[in-house]
Amino acid sequence: MNRARLLMMNAALGPLDYRVPDGMDVVPGSVVLAPLGPRQVIGIVWEEGRLPAERVADSRLRPLLEVLPVPPLRAELRRLIEWTADYYCASLASVARMVLSSGGALKGPATMTEYRLSGGMPERMTPQRERAMAALEGEQATIRELAGLSDVSEGVLRGLVNQGVLEPVVVDCDRPYLLARADYAEPVLNGAQQDVADRFVAAVEEHRFAPFLLDGVTGSGKTETYFEAIAAAIRAGQQTLVLLPEIALTEAFLRRFEDRFGATPVLWHSSLKSTERRRGWRAIASGSAQVVVGARSALFLPYANLGLIVVDEAHETSFKQDEGVRYNARDVAVMRARFERIPVVLASATPALESLQMAAAGTYEKLDLESRYGGAMLPAITTINLTEEPPERGRWLAPPLVEAMQARMERGEQSLLFLNRRGFAPLTLCRNCGHRFQCPNCSAWLVEHRLSHRLACHHCGHETSTPDACPECGEHDCLVACGPGVERIADEVATILPEARVAVATSDTLNTPEKAAAFVAAAEEGAIDVIVGTQLVTKGFHFPELTLVGVVDADLGLEGGDLRAAERTYQQVAQVAGRAGRGAKPGEVLIQTRHPDAPVIAALAAGDRDAFYDAETEARRHAGAPPFGRWAAIIVSSEDEAEAREAANRIGATRPNLPDVAILGPAPAPLSLLRGRYRYRLLINARRTAQVQDVIRDWLGALTFPSGVRVGVDIDPYSF
Ligand code: ADP
Ligand code: ZN
Numbered sequence: 072m073n074r075a076r077l078l079m080m081n082a083a084l085g086p087l088d089y090r091v092p093d094g095m096d097v098v099p100g101s102v103v104l105a106p107l108g109p110r111q112v113i114g115i116v117w118e119e120g121r122l123p124a125e126r127v128a129d130s131r132l133r134p135l136l137e138v139l140p141v142p143p144l145r146a147e148l149r150r151l152i153e154w155t156a157d158y159y160c161a162s163l164a165s166v167a168r169m170v171l172s173s174g175g176a177l178k179g180p181a182t183m184t185e186y187r188l189s190g191g192m193p194e195r196m197t198p199q200r201e202r203a204m205a206a207l208e209g210e211q212a213t214i215r216e217l218a219g220l221s222d223v224s225e226g227v228l229r230g231l232v233n234q235g236v237l238e239p240v241v242v243d244c245d246r247p248y249l250l251a252r253a254d255y256a257e258p259v260l261n262g263a264q265q266d267v268a269d270r271f272v273a274a275v276e277e278h279r280f281a282p283f284l285l286d287g288v289t290g291s292g293k294t295e296t297y298f299e300a301i302a303a304a305i306r307a308g309q310q311t312l313v314l315l316p317e318i319a320l321t322e323a324f325l326r327r328f329e330d331r332f333g334a335t336p337v338l339w340h341s342s343l344k345s346t347e348r349r350r351g352w353r354a355i356a357s358g359s360a361q362v363v364v365g366a367r368s369a370l371f372l373p374y375a376n377l378g379l380i381v382v383d384e385a386h387e388t389s390f391k392q393d394e395g396v397r398y399n400a401r402d403v404a405v406m407r408a409r410f411e412r413i414p415v416v417l418a419s420a421t422p423a424l425e426s427l428q429m430a431a432a433g434t435y436e437k438l439d440l441e442s443r444y445g446g447a448m449l450p451a452i453t454t455i456n457l458t459e460e461p462p463e464r465g466r467w468l469a470p471p472l473v474e475a476m477q478a479r480m481e482r483g484e485q486s487l488l489f490l491n492r493r494g495f496a497p498l499t500l501c502r503n504c505g506h507r508f509q510c511p512n513c514s515a516w517l518v519e520h521r522l523s524h525r526l527a528c529h530h531c532g533h534e535t536s537t538p539d540a541c542p543e544c545g546e547h548d549c550l551v552a553c554g555p556g557v558e559r560i561a562d563e564v565a566t567i568l569p570e571a572r573v574a575v576a577t578s579d580t581l582n583t584p585e586k587a588a589a590f591v592a593a594a595e596e597g598a599i600d601v602i603v604g605t606q607l608v609t610k611g612f613h614f615p616e617l618t619l620v621g622v623v624d625a626d627l628g629l630e631g632g633d634l635r636a637a638e639r640t641y642q643q644v645a646q647v648a649g650r651a652g653r654g655a656k657p658g659e660v661l662i663q664t665r666h667p668d669a670p671v672i673a674a675l676a677a678g679d680r681d682a683f684y685d686a687e688t689e690a691r692r693h694a695g696a697p698p699f700g701r702w703a704a705i706i707v708s709s710e711d712e713a714e715a716r717e718a719a720n721r722i723g724a725t726r727p728n729l730p731d732v733a734i735l736g737p738a739p740a741p742l743s744l745l746r747g748r749y750r751y752r753l754l755i756n757a758r759r760t761a762q763v764q765d766v767i768r769d770w771l772g773a774l775t776f777p778s779g780v781r782v783g784v785d786i787d788p789y790s791f
Contacts, residue, residue, distance in 0.1 A: 075135065076122055077105060077114030080171065082164040086117065086124040090132035097135065100143030102171070104136040111136060115144060115167055121153070122163075142356050144170065144373055147410040151371075154406055160764055160784040161396040169371040169396065172352055181245040181353070183346045186228075187211040189238040193231060199223045200231060211240055213345055242346040245353060248337055251361050253302035255333035260299070264292045267438045271300035274414035275307065275379050281414040282405050284385075284430045287440030289420045289649025290447060290613070294324075296440070297381045297416050298331050301362060305332070309378025309413075310355070311362045312369060314400055316387035316610075321364060322588045323612060328364070339365030339372065367392060367400035370407060377411050380404050384610055385417035385426065386642055388635075388789050397785045401426075420649060421642040421680075424687055428698040443653070450620070450651040450658030454667040454676045466563055467555045472621045472661050473567055480568055480600055484656065485616045487602045488560055489609065489647045490623040493529065493577045495521040495559045496552030499537075504544035514744040520579065521558050531746040560623060561603045568601065576604035609646040615654030620647055625664040625672055634696055635789060637671045641683050644675050695756055697787060703755040703763050704785040705771070706740060708748040711779060718780045719751035727770055731758040748781070 075091050089105050091097045101116040144152075152170065156163045188207050193200050199221075206221035214232075218225045231237045260268055267285065274281035287293045297313075304311045313336070315321060325335050337351050337360040354360035358375030367390050370380075382390070382404050390400040401417060408415035417426055417435070430437035443449065455469050462469045468476075468488075476486045498516045500507045508517040510528035517526035519537060527534045540547045552559065561575050574580075574590060581587040593599050594614050602608060602617075628640040644662065652658020664672050674683035692699045705722060709715035719737035726734045733756045740750035757763050767784055776782060 074129065074132065075101075075103070075116045076119045076124055077103065078117045078122060078163050078167060079105075079107075080113045080115070080164055080168060082162040084112075084164075086122045087114070088124060088127050088132055089114075090129070090134045092134045095135060095138060097138060098143050100145060100149060102139045102141050102144070104139060106133050106136060113139070113171070115149075117149065141353075142373070142375065148373055150410045151403075151407050154410075155371075155396065155398060155403060158764060159396055159398050159786050160767055161398075165396050166371070169368060170373055172348065172368075172372065181243065183213060183242050183244055183349065184239045185211040185213050185242050185344075185346060186217065186232065186237040187240055189235055191235050193234055193236050197227075199227050200236075203228055203231060204236070207237070216344060244346060244349040246350070247359060248354060248361075249334040251305055251328075251332035251334040251336065253305040253332070256331055257302075258295055258298075258331070260292070260295060261444065263440055263442075264296050264444075267296040267440060268299035270436070270438060271297060271379075271414060271416060272303040275300055275303040275309070278307075278309075278378065278413060280409050280412045282408065282429075282435045283414065283416045284422060284426050284435040284437045285416050285418040285440070286422055286427075286430075286437055287418070287420060288443060288449060289646065290443040290653050291420075291440035292444040293418045293420075293440060294327065294383070295444075297383075297418060298328075300379055300381070300414070300416065301332075304378040305361055307378055309376050310358065310360060310374050311379040311381065312372075312374065312377065313362065313364045313381045313383065314367060314369065314390070314404060315364060316384045316389040317607065322584050323591055324364065328362075332362070336362035336364045339363055339369040341366065341368065367398075370400050370403055377407075378413055380408050380413065380415040381418065382416070383418045386419045386421055386423045387610075388639065391789045393785070393789070397783065397788075399787060399789075402787075421645045424638060424684065424691065425698045427684065428688075447653055447655070448657050449678070450648055450660045452648060452660040452662065452676050452678060454625075454662045454664055454672060456667050457663055457665050467560060467623055467663075468563055468567065468621070469663055472663065475619050475659065475661060476564070476568060476571075476601065476621070479619050480571060483597070483616070484618045485594070485597070485600060485602065485614060486619040486621065487604065487608060487617055487647070487650055488557075488564070488621045488623055489604060489606075489643075490555065490557050490560055491605050491627060491643065492518075492554075492556040493520070493579055493605055494518040494527065494556040495562075496554055496556055498553040499526065499550055500553060501541040501544060501546065501549050502551050503546040503549040504541060506541050506543035512744070512747045514742055518556065519552055522575070523579070530742060555623065557603045557605060561601075564601050564603065571600040572598065573601045573603065574599045576602050576608045578605070578607055581607065606643055606647075608650065609643055610649075612650060613653050614650065616656075617650055617654075618652055618656050618658050620651040620658065620660045622647065622660070622662040622664075625662045625675075626666055626669075629666070629669065629671070634694075634702070637683075637687055637690070641671050641675065641687075645680075648675075695758075698759075700759055701755075701757045701761065701763055702788055703757070703767065704788045705753040705755070705767065706750060706783045706785060707737070707752070707780065708745070708750045708783075709777075709780045710748055712749040714777060714779055715749040715751050718776050718782070719753065721774065722753060722771070722782070725770065725774065726753075727766055729761070729766065731761045732763070732766060733757070 073091050075089050099118050104111050105114050152166045155166045203221040203223045214228050301311045329335050356373045385401050429435045455471050460469045479486045496519050499519045510533050513530045515530050524537050525534050561573050564573050629636050648660040670686045707719040723737045736753040737751045740752040
């Protein structure tokens with residue numbers, strides 16, 4: 072090649088051509104450094120024919136500077152980048168950036184320097200120095216990470232290095248991972264499990280595109296069966312990617328993985344340290360990482376020889392990214408498998424309706440595991456009608472649930488109360504003047520967290536300490552908590568069952584792998600009697616002594632006009648019910664509701680999954696909702712309310728008039744203020760066959776907006 076077309080990593084630039092100097096080895100996929108004005112920028116060499124650019128005469132081309140020392144991105148991955156950008160109406164650069172992950176890590180040596188406390192003291196202690204040293208207690212981190220952790224400038228930290236208070240530790244980013252072994256501890260599968268595993272193993276060995284929907288009740292051994300697929304990939308020398316919805320879950324998963332394969336997999340998630348991120352990325356790109364377990368962002372990494380993708384709990388909404396490139400990792404996983412010609416397993420006890428539809432159409436092969444492993448029974452599910460048997464005044468647990476918990480205490484068994492609300496109360500107001508605590512950046516209430524004595528916004532992270540007096544009227548002791556959160560339920564349990572050992576399990580209390588591991592160990596040892604948790608405890612855990620699950624408010628998720636509200640309620644309750652009676656003792660589930668006759672609740676109580684899916688299918692068909700019709704959203708935002716409104720109105724005024732596409736709005740988005748930006752939204756409902764992306768591209772492509780306005784497109788949105 073003497074001329075190369077680059078996809079530039081800066082989204083504001085179009086593709087550009089460069090001259091390849093003599094002797095430089097450049098192929099499509101090479102990651103290169105190119106001059107741009109006085110700057111140097113990273114680009115990816117692309118096939119010319121697939122990336123149109125203005126033709127520049129050879130004589131005017133500037134030469135590439137260097138090829139970065141990473142393997143070229145394979146054609147399969149370049150096609151995935153193109154498909155993702157096209158389908159989700161995003162720029163190629165924004166997708167490619169997810170592949171390169173941390174562009175800076177591509178250059179330079181394979182070592183990085185972290186710092187730890189040397190034991191020495193600074194010449195003079197300042198509050199900043201004290202903060203930095205406290206943050207590093209028992210840890211090591213790069214200067215940049217430490218600056219972020221302690222909120223102290225890098226200059227101050229350099230000063231501590233010069234004084235010898237922080238000492239450098241050189242970390243080798245290419246140190247190998249321990250090898251996993253396919254035959255480390257092979258399980259004995261039962262007949263149904265073996266049939267499923269055989270299908271997976273065959274597809275891995277044949278290295279062909281094969282999308283599977285693994286539909287198995289909780290505790291049926293879905294994990295065991297896809298472990299055999301991973302074993303097959305290890306034997307074949309190929310890499311596996313396992314996507315998990317919640318990084319807090321990985322601790323239990325990692326232990327199981329290690330028991331089976333004798334080594335832990337490579338972890339990938341957003342809060343990795345930069346040395347681990349670089350190490351993981353390099354091992355994935357070189358092929359030395361055998362099995363990667365990660366959050367959705369792991370999907371775009373440059374695997375050298377991927378042989379299998381597993382998406383566990385594939386119905387989970389956290390696979391949908393709602394910012395930047397708004398993609399659904401479950402769907403992109405299937406596309407990646409198609410480009411790589413490998414099997415992909417979507418595992419769930421409560422598959423998304425879209426996935427079931429794909430199976431019904433024959434696109435996915437559906438494999439079922441209908442009973443729990445070892446003969447454990449599925450729990451009996453009963454509803455408690457809160458209208459007929461209300462809790463005592465100021466309480467949330469109805470008498471039948473309280474009695475059931477008492478019985479568990481007497482028998483030394485565990486109970487789990489599920490309420491999908493973090494904190495103590497969702498709304499705090501002043502009894503004296505009626506003041507309500509609202510987030511300054513969002514149209515949302517601040518949630519009281521009594522354990523940490525703070526008021527927090529669950530959308531932007533804004534926090535203040537809970538005041539002693541009302542900021543509006545100045546009155547003391549006048550704040551009233553409205554409604555329950557998990558902390559408040561835990562208080563109620565402490566009142567009802569004073570001798571019970573209660574644990575609150577949420578992303579606030581289990582916010583590190585260590586805390587999550589300690590919680591799991593305590594629950595397994597029987598050191599906890601009652602767990603009060605959010606959706607974090609609905610999946611993954613296996614506590615043999617847990618025999619009662621109480622759903623505090625099954626109606627909560629049904630409020631608001633969300634398209635997937637019924638499905639999500641069904642999935643959450645079915646998942647949390649699946650925590651009960653996994654051991655030898657039978658489980659019981661009590662669902663508190665004001666609407667026992669609502670189709671979702673009735674189907675749950677009857678244990679009739681098909682009835683729910685049939686009703687939901689009809690409702691979606693009627694509404695032209697997925698999978699029968701398509702939805703898309705255009706979200707317009709600006710820090711200036713008028714500017715956002717005007718931009719949205721202009722988009723609305725230029726709407727295309729098409730027979731198979733209905734366009735609603737603009738209207739204020741449900742969160743009309745989010746992180747300081749005012750948001751307007753247009754909704755698009757189209758027939759299955761409509762080319763929605765083309766319509767949106769043509770429509771928005773003809774408009775220009777002030778620089779403060781952001782226009783985002785959400786294809787197949789989850790919540791709106
Ligand atoms: P799922 O992923 O479907 O919820 P798991 O794979 O977690 O189910 O299995 C549930 C429990 O049963 C786990 O504790 C698992 O170790 C155990 N189990 C399942 N299948 C087997 C098997 N074939 N041999 C031994 N234990 C098994
Ligand atoms: Zn906020």
